[in-house]
Each structure stands twice: as structure tokens, then as C-alpha cells.
Amino acid sequence: MTYREDVEGLDASILMHPKVWEASGHIENFTDPMIDCKQCKARYRLDVLGDSMADKKKEKAIRELKESIKNNDTLLKKIDDKIASAGNDDPFTLLLEDSEISKLLLSQLNCPQCGNKGTFTDARKFNLMFKTFIGPVEDSSAVVYLRPETAQGIFVNFLNVQGASRQKLPFGIAQIGKAFRNEINTKNFLFRTREFEQMEMQFFVKAGEDKKWYDYWKAERLQWFKSLGMTPGKLRYHDHPADKLAHYAKEAVDIEYEFPFGWGEIEGIHNRTDFDLSRHEEFSGKSLKYFDDQSKEKFIPYIIETSAGASRSFMAFFVDAYYEEEVKGETRSVLKFHPKLAPVKAAIFPLVNKDGMPEIARKIETDLRKSFKVFYDDKGAVGRRYRRQDEAGTPFCITVDTQTLEDQTVTVRERDSMEQERVSVDQLSVYLLSKLHTS
Ligand code: ATP
Numbered sequence: 001m002t003y004r005e006d007v008e009g010l011d012a013s014i015l016m017h018p019k020v021w022e023a024s025g026h027i028e029n030f031t032d033p034m035i036d037c038k039q040c041k042a043r044y045r046l047d048v049l050g051d052s053m054a055d056k057k058k059e060k061a062i063r064e065l066k067e068s069i070k071n072n073d074t075l076l077k078k079i080d081d082k083i084a085s086a087g088n089d090d091p092f093t094l095l096l097e098d099s100e101i102s103k104l105l106l107s108q109l110n111c112p113q114c115g116n117k118g119t120f121t122d123a124r125k126f127n128l129m130f131k132t133f134i135g136p137v138e139d140s141s142a143v144v145y146l147r148p149e150t151a152q153g154i155f156v157n158f159l160n161v162q163g164a165s166r167q168k169l170p171f172g173i174a175q176i177g178k179a180f181r182n183e184i185n186t187k188n189f190l191f192r193t194r195e196f197e198q199m200e201m202q203f204f205v206k207a208g209e210d211k212k213w214y215d216y217w218k219a220e221r222l223q224w225f226k227s228l229g230m231t232p233g234k235l236r237y238h239d240h241p242a243d244k245l246a247h248y249a250k251e252a253v254d255i256e257y258e259f260p261f262g263w264g265e266i267e268g269i270h271n272r273t274d275f276d277l278s279r280h281e282e283f284s285g286k287s288l289k290y291f292d293d294q295s296k297e298k299f300i301p302y303i304i305e306t307s308a309g310a311s312r313s314f315m316a317f318f319v320d321a322y323y324e325e326e327v328k329g330e331t332r333s334v335l336k337f338h339p340k341l342a343p344v345k346a347a348i349f350p351l352v353n354k355d356g357m358p359e360i361a362r363k364i365e366t367d368l369r370k371s372f373k374v375f376y377d378d379k380g381a382v383g384r385r386y387r388r389q390d391e392a393g394t395p396f397c398i399t400v401d402t403q404t405l406e407d408q409t410v411t412v413r414e415r416d417s418m419e420q421e422r423v424s425v426d427q428l429s430v431y432l433l434s435k436l437h438t439s
Contacts, residue, residue, distance in 0.1 A: 007172040007201060008165045012153025014178060015144050021129065023283035024152050024276065025247050026145075031125040033097070034184055035106065038121060040114035045184045046102070046123045050092040051262070052112050058092040061108045065095075069104065088238065088263075099123075128181045130194075146180035151305060153177075154202045155276045158288055162204075169290060169301055170213060174201035176310060188261055190315040197310035204290070204301040207274065210250070213304045214271045218253055221267055221306050225255065225313075229338035230320050234258040238265070248275040257316040266316050267308035274300040317341055321393060327418070335393030336416050339436045344394045345372040346432060349385050351401040353378055361400040364410070364425060372432055390415055396432065398423075 001007045021027050033046035050058055062079070069075050079101060083091040095101045106120040130146040133139075147153065154161075154173045161173050176199045186192050205213045218237070226232050240252040250273050254265040277288040277300045289298040321335045339345060348365045350357035358378060365376045375394065377385050382399060389397050399411040409422040412431065423431050 001172075001174040001201065004172075006167070006170065007174050007203075008161050008167060010154060010157060010161055010173050010175045011177065012150065012157055012175060014147050014180075015132075015134075016147065016153065016156065018144055019283050020152050020156060020280070021145050023279040024155075025279070026129060026148060026152075027127070029247055030129060030148060031127050032184060033123040034126040035123050036121045037111040037114060037116070037119050039116045039119040040111060042111060042113040043184055044112075046096055047093055048185065049096060049109075049112075050090050053092075058090075061105060062092065062095065064108045065101075065105050068108070075100070126182075126184065128183065130180050130182050147178075148181050149179050149307070150175045150177045150198045150200045151202060151307065152276075154200065155280055155288075155303075156284070158202075158204065158277060159290075162290065169292070170203060170205040170209065172201045172203040174199070188259070188264075190311045191259065191261075191264060193311065196312065198307065199310045199313075200305065200307045202272075203304040203306070205304060206292075207299070207302050210271050210273070210302040210304060214251055214269065217304050217306050218269050221269055221308075222255055225257075225266070225316075228317065228341055229336070230257070230317060234320065236263070238263075246270070248272050257320075259316065260319060264312075266313045267306065270305045270307070272303040272305050274302055276303060277301065332387055332390055334390045334415065337393035337395070339395040342393045342395050343373065344375045344389070344392060345436065346396040346398055347375045347377055347385070347389045347394050349376075349382060349397065349399045350378050351382060351399055355402075356405065357400045360404060360425075361398075364398065364400070364428065368428060368432070371429060386413065386418075396435065398428065 001009060034043060035046050035049070036043050062083075066076060066079060078098075079095060082094050082098065082101075086094055095105050102123055106122075107118045109120065110117045111119055129148050131143055132146065133142040134144050135142050154175055158173065161167075162171075176197065178195060179198045180195050183192055183194050186194055190196070203213060203217060222235060222237070225235055234257055236256050236258075238254040238256050240249070240254070245252055249270045251271040253269050255267040255269070256263045257266045281288045281300070288300060290301050291298050317337065318335070321337045322333070323336065324331050324333050335342075346368060348361050348368070350361040361378070362376065365374055368374045375389070377388070379385070386397055393415070395415045397413045397415075399413070401411060403422070404410050404425070408425045410425055410428070411420050412423045412428075413420045
């Protein structure tokens with residue numbers, strides 16, 4: 001974001017006026033279908049129930065369902081059509097999401113927790129927003145919500161940011177911050193949590209230019225993941241079919257990553273049209289129109305959204321970066337983080353704790369710390385110190401050795417290739433900067 005002239009940053013409130021969530025459609029639509037087991041009271045999200053079941057069990061349930069309705073040709077055809085059109089989606093989940101078929105299919109299933117068959121309730125809508133109250137009185141007039149996404153804070157602040165920054169269309173507003181969702185089942189480590197970090201950018205454009213910018217951001221965002229080293233073969237687009245679009249979207253695509261547990265969304269790109277600003281204008285009674293000083297017209301811009309989970313994307317980078325390899329008969333574990341993502345950019349070691357080496361190493365550490373996150377380590381053999389940094393994903397290790405005392409150069413060892421080169425102490429900053437920006 002900070003590399004672009006046409007994107008501004010924002011840090012909006014977590015608690016906003018409840019009308020914001022009415023306008024956005026969250027109070028009405030931000031729901032997940034939920035089912036309960038009447039026997040053991042376990043609760044599941046209908047659309048992800050299939051994730052926790054073996055393929056064989058799902059196929060058996062579909063076979064039994066078809067058997068139970070073998071005289072109903074219309075329904076049988078509907079089931080076969082859904083299975084045939086599934087593509088990358090799980091046909092079992094598609095069937096569960098159909099209100100007519102869902103009930104019948106659920107009656108064929110055993111609860112994954114208690115094992116009983118036919119004990120599921122019908123699917124019910126469950127709103128994912130966390131509620132709390134403003135002030136001492138806990139009544140309906142004091143209800144507020146923890147934001148379930150950062151996007152709405154950007155929409156309601158659109159004109160404040162535009163006026164203060166003097167941006168003209170097209171331009172974007174980006175924000176990183178906490179979002180809260182009362183997820184029915186949290187799972188897979190950082191993939192689904194109730195409190196998570198989002199990084200969203202809303203790009204405001206003229207109507208008619210929305211398709212061009214949607215395609216631009218779709219390509220740009222996939223490239224962003226690749227440019228930071230994510231394995232290209234583990235990334236793919238999942239375009240949303242027209243009949244599955246969210247209430248605000250004209251076009252939508254997910255960028256998915258192949259996690260060890262299967263493909264999952266890491267970012268969504270949406271053409272939100274003029275839906276959001278029009279709704280906030282309507283619910284707040286305040287104009288959110290943009291004044292175009294060339295055409296002298298006032299209008300509501302269209303919005304292209306790029307909505308990524310910072311924590312979920314981090315997890316994708318994390319699993320993508322991890323590998324183990326055999327080096328001189330020992331296993332080394334490495335996080336091959338792109339240098340821009342590595343939490344520590346360089347570690348500094350004195351080869352031995354004498355002969356003035358610690359003093360030189362400490363001086364290098366203090367100088368570099370002004371510009372980079374660095375780590376000082378003088379414990380154990382240098383080989384061990386390398387291994388510890390490999391595990392933490394530190395791309396460069398700098399060692400002060402005997403030669404440093406003679407010619408003021410140090411050994412810089414690169415994490416993945418393990419190659420070493422000598423760099424002059426006074427060039428270290430420039431060396432690290434160039435590595436960060438060119439790799
Ligand atoms: P999902 O279908 O997985 O619930 P979503 O379609 O509801 O995700 P969006 O509302 O588009 O997700 O949110 C944008 C991004 O926020 C997602 O691509 C994901 O990276 C992240 N995200 C959403 N929900 C969670 C969560 N519960 N935990 C961690 N990250 C999340």
C-alpha cells in the first residue's frame with residue numbers, strides 16, 4: 001500500500017453505529033447455516049460439515065438418499081444435475097445447501113461426534129456478529145457490534161479520507177485491523193479463528209471502469225502472493241458463479257491456496273458496484289457523493305474490493321515456506337520466507353567470544369537495528385546458531401571472524417543456498433537493503 005501513490009491508509013473504529021451494519025446488510029445477511037445434533041448437542045456449520053467426513057461416507061450417504069427416493073424422478077434428476085455441475089466444489093456440500101435435499105440427506109447422516117443417525121435439526125440461520133452494549137443499560141437500544149470486517153469503516157470514512165488526502169478517482173483506501181466473527185467451528189490453526197486480522201483495500205472508480213479495475217486487481221493480487229515467494233502451483237482462482245454471489249457483488253473471485261488440509265480461500269476480490277456507498281448514504285442521511293472537478297458532476301463511485309486475511313495469508317506463507325533437508329548427515333528445518341516477510345532480517349554472530357569480536361559484532365548489531373529487525377547470538381557453535389536462524393526463517397547470518405580484525409569484512413551466509421560471501425562492514429546496510437528489494 002505504501003508503495004502506491006493511489007492508495008491511502010486508515011485505522012477506523014472497531015465499534016461503529018449499529019446502523020452501519022444495517023446499511024451493510026450484515027444484520028440481515030451475515031449468517032451461516034447451522035445444525036445441531038439433538039442427541040449430543042454438537043453444533044456444526046452446514047456448509048462445512050462435509051469437510052470433516054471421509055469421501056466414502058459421503059458417497060454412501062448420497063447412495064442411500066437416492067435409494068430412499070427412488071420413485072421421485074424429479075428429485076433424483078435434481079440431485080444428479082447438482083452432482084454433475086459441482087466442478088471444483090464438493091457435491092455433498094452442494095446437496096446439503098439445497099433446502100429441499102438438505103433435510104433428506106441430513107436424515108441419512110451419523111453425527112460425527114456421537115455417531116447417532118438421523119439426529120440433526122433442520123438448518124437454521126446464525127448471525128456471526130458479536131454483540132455488546134454501550135453504556136450501563138443492556139437493552140436493545142444500546143446494542144453495538146464488534147466489526148466483522150474492516151471494509152465498512154472504509155466506506156463510511158470515504159469522503160473524510162478523500163478530502164484530506166486530495167485523491168481523485170481512481171484511488172484506494174486500505175486498512176489492516178482486527179475483525180471478529182462468532183464462527184461456529186474454529187479450526188485449522190489460524191485458518192478460522194473468531195478474532196483475526198484482515199487487510200482490506202477498497203478501490204473507488206467511475207461506473208463503467210469497474211470491469212477494467214476488477215480484472216486489474218484480480219491479476220495484481222495473485223501476483224502479490226507469487227512475488228512474495230508462494231508456490232505458484234498451490235495458488236488458484238475460484239470464480240463465484242452468478243447464482244452464488246453475495247448480495248453486494250456483481251462479480252467475485254477467491255484466491256485459494258492449497259493448504260495441507262485442502263484448498264481454502266485466502267483473499268476475495270469483489271466488484272461491489274455502488275451498493276455500499278448508496279446504502280450508507282441512505283441510512284445516514286449524509287451525502288457520500290464524489291465531486292468530479294473535470295466533468296463538474298457529483299456521483300457515487302463503484303468499488304472494487306480486495307479483502308485478505310492477514311492471519312490466514314500468514315499461515316499460507318508459513319506452511320509454504322517450511323521444508324526439511326539433509327545437510328552433512330543432519331536434518332535442517334528451514335522457513336524459506338521471502339526476505340521481505342522474514343520477521344528477523346539478519347542475525348549477527350561473533351565467531352568466538354574474545355579477541356574483540358563481540359565488540360565489533362555488537363556495534364554492527366546496533367547500527368543495523370536502526371533500519372532492520374536483527375538478532376544477536378553468541379551462544380554455542382556457529383553451526384548451531386545457523387540452524388536456529390534457519391528455523392526462524394532469518395535470510396542472512398553475519399559472522400565476525402578473524403579476517404574481520406584484519407580487513408573489516410564479515411561473512412554473510414544466505415539461508416537457502418547456504419552460500420557465503422565477504423561483505424565490508426560499512427556496506428552491510430546497503431547490501432541488506434538491495435537483497436530485500438531485489439529478491
Ligand atoms: P470463509 O468462507 O472461509 O468463512 P469468507 O468468504 O467469509 O471466508 P471474507 O468475508 O471474504 O471471508 O473475508 C476476507 C478474508 O478474511 C478471507 O479471505 C480470509 O482470508 C479472512 N477470514 C475470513 N474469516 C476468517 C476467520 N474466521 N479466521 C481467519 N481469517 C478469516
